[in-house]
Amino acid sequence: MHDVAILAVELEFGVGLVLLQVLCTHVTHHPPSAAGRGLERGIVSRSGPGHLDGIPRSARLPFAAGLPGPAGRAPYPGRVPDLAAALSTTLVALGAEPWAAGEPLRAEYAAFLAADPGRVHRTGPEHFTASAMVFTPDLAQIxxxxxxxxxxxxxxxxxxxxxxxxxxxxxLREAREESGLSDVVATRDLPIDLNRHELASEFGRCRAHWDVVYALTAEPRPPVVSPESKDVRWFPTSSLPPNCAPGFEAQVDAALARLRPAQHPAR
Incomplete structure (x- = not known):
């Protein structure tokens, strides 16, 4: 049962305060029933679907250069304000997608980002990541x-x-680095999925990833295995390998269902 609330978040900039209203949910967390299996596979649990009204456009983060870090921390490195603003805008725009309009994770992502924009980088045990479901143009392989x-x-x-x-x-960068394929391109600007999952001890200080998943395409050329992986291969989307991440097959099926109407629009 989700209790819906309006979270007023005050972000302190170099000049003044910006009051940011974010529609969020307070979720009661329960330990996954298959925790043992998840630990063995490397992921403790993955979030599931649900329903909630969309987040308002007031959730857009009006970041400016020089955004300070949370109290007691140094300023954020690199382009965190730009990247955090881009993610905030993405989450708002995602509300136009039928699959995401009633997805509670969208509001939870917005609240998690507003609480600490530095989470777009690995500033703590829980942070945002970006991943790519790379399909062939006909969606027959992944x-x-x-x-x-x-x-x-x-x-x-x-x-x-x-x-x-x-x-x-x-x-896009991760997909090209980990596959060696230079022709990887985006099929759409918005994510195809949001997936928050807890991690096992093999991942060190990382305890949870708030993943933003994009659909990309590439020709089925032989990939190059990067040092980060043991292997990289193309698989038929209709026949995924048995030792996939927990819940991954359902993720792929959902992504394909969202992509196919766009690939073959009704006439």
Whole structure:
């Protein structure tokens, strides 16, 4: 049961205060029933679907250069204000997507970002990441990596970097770096999924990733395995490998359902 509330967030800039209203939810967390299996696979739990009214456009973060860090911390490095603003704008725009309009994670992402914009980088044990479901143009194949730490097959992706201007740019960079394919392109500007998942001890100080998932395309050329993965391969979307990340098959099915109407619009 979700209790809906309006969270008033005050962000202190070099000049004045900006009052930011973010529609968020207070969620009661329960330990996953398959925690043991998740630990073995490298992921403790993944968030599930739900329903909630959309976040208002007032959730857009009006960032300015020189945004200070939270009390007691040094200023954010790199282009955090730009990247955080881009993510905030993305979350607001995502409300126009039918699948995301009633998704509670969208509001939770907005509140998590507003509480500490530095979370677009790995400033704490929980932070945002960007990943890429790389499909062939006909959606018949998907490019997966055998994760170096977790040992399961999953989409390409990772932490956002200081010079990533947007989450989409981060997803494109990660996909190209981890596959060696230079022709990876975005199929759309907005994410195809949001996936928050807790991590096992193999991931060190990282305890949870708030992942922003994009759909990209590339021709099915042989990929190059990066040092971050044990293997990188193309798989038929109709026949994924058995040792995928927990819940990943359902993620792919949902992404394909969202992409196919756009690929074959009604006449």
């Amino acid at each position: 490019l997966l990596c055998l994760h170096g730490k977790a040992g399961f097959w999953v989409q390409l992706g990772g932490h956002l970097e200081a010079d990533d201007p947007t989450p989409l740019a981060g997803a």
